[in-house]
Amino acid sequence: MKRRQLILSPLAAAVALPSTGAFAQARPIRLVVPYAAGGPIDVTARLLAERVKDTLGTVIIDNRPGGGGNIGADVVAKAAPDGLTIGISAVATHAINPWLFSKMPYDASKDFAAITQMVRVPNVLVMNADTAARLKIDSLRDLIAYAKANPGKLNYGSGGNGSAGHLAGEMFKREAGLFIVHIPFNGGNPAQLALLSGQVDFNIDNLATAAPNIRSGKLKALAVTTLTRSANLPDAPPIADTLKGFSIDTWWGLVGPAGMPREIVQRYNQAFVTALQSPEAKMRFAALMAEPVTNTPEAFAAFMRAEMAKYEKVVKASGAKVD
Numbered sequence: 001m002k003r004r005q006l007i008l009s010p011l012a013a014a015v016a017l018p019s020t021g022a023f024a025q026a027r028p029i030r031l032v033v034p035y036a037a038g039g040p041i042d043v044t045a046r047l048l049a050e051r052v053k054d055t056l057g058t059v060i061i062d063n064r065p066g067g068g069g070n071i072g073a074d075v076v077a078k079a080a081p082d083g084l085t086i087g088i089s090a091v092a093t094h095a096i097n098p099w100l101f102s103k104m105p106y107d108a109s110k111d112f113a114a115i116t117q118m119v120r121v122p123n124v125l126v127m128n129a130d131t132a133a134r135l136k137i138d139s140l141r142d143l144i145a146y147a148k149a150n151p152g153k154l155n156y157g158s159g160g161n162g163s164a165g166h167l168a169g170e171m172f173k174r175e176a177g178l179f180i181v182h183i184p185f186n187g188g189n190p191a192q193l194a195l196l197s198g199q200v201d202f203n204i205d206n207l208a209t210a211a212p213n214i215r216s217g218k219l220k221a222l223a224v225t226t227l228t229r230s231a232n233l234p235d236a237p238p239i240a241d242t243l244k245g246f247s248i249d250t251w252w253g254l255v256g257p258a259g260m261p262r263e264i265v266q267r268y269n270q271a272f273v274t275a276l277q278s279p280e281a282k283m284r285f286a287a288l289m290a291e292p293v294t295n296t297p298e299a300f301a302a303f304m305r306a307e308m309a310k311y312e313k314v315v316k317a318s319g320a321k322v323d
Contacts, residue, residue, distance in 0.1 A: 034072025
């Protein structure tokens with residue numbers, strides 16, 4: 001029996017250890033972030049890595065940016081399902097890119113084991129404040145009424161074709177029955193600068209990015225894209241108050257490669273959910289205008305499937321494609 005225990009495969013050992021706690025002190029866990037260091041996703045991943053070290057052991061952040069997030073996600077998809085590699089899944093990598101890219105290196109619906117959602121960040125429809133005042137637009141209903149009365153006269157900017165801002169804008173146009181011109185820019189920062197200078201009339205932007213200019217009065221927030229009001233911007237009503245069921249926001253969570261043993265998934269879920277619910281995490285996330293979201297692996301898997309189905313329609317309607 002002793003000889004047999006000594007020759008256990010690394011995979012079998014990794015599966016066996018999580019229930020004993022020895023796994024937490026053995027080999028470090030690699031958490032793949034499919035975006036560059038310093039951004040909101042990277043910051044939240046590092047915060048959680050620090051919070052779970054007492055229960056899971058050392059978690060090393062491995063930034064693998066590129067390909068719209070596809071490079072890092074593919075690293076996770078092709079990793080051994082032993083619990084030593086997990087990663088971030090995001091609205092881009094697991095809902096938008098499967099429909100946007102003509103060729104994908106992984107199957108978002110089959111190659112991952114869901115652990116838990118981490119974060120939701122509302123998007124916000126913002127107008128250049130001077131433009132809003134000139135056109136006498138004080139609410140989302142005013143914007144829709146003006147656009148219907150003046151088809152093609154309004155435009156909106158985004159960080160590029162197929163970006164979250166572009167798809168949110170197309171979804172808004174479609175559901176409101178509007179003809180508004182889309183102007184793509186090479187990234188979110190140029191799109192925001194164009195809005196601030198009055199080159200475009202409105203954007204649908206990440207709340208964390210837009211908030212400083214909303215506070216300064218340079219941008220006017222007309223609505224958030226979540227189903228309910230955001231605690232970080234309580235005066236802005238949801239678009240859903242005007243367009244029933246409208247919901248589109250930025251989210252990310254934790255996944256492992258498909259086939260990861262259930263006991264490891266459950267152990268990681270428990271550790272990360274506890275970390276996400278800590279007062280420190282909530283305070284740090286609030287500074288990023290992010291709302292911690294926790295759920296079971298099954299609920300997160302169902303959520304990602306629903307998001308994929310939603311964005312299939314949005315991406316196809318937009319005509320955006322990356323070859």
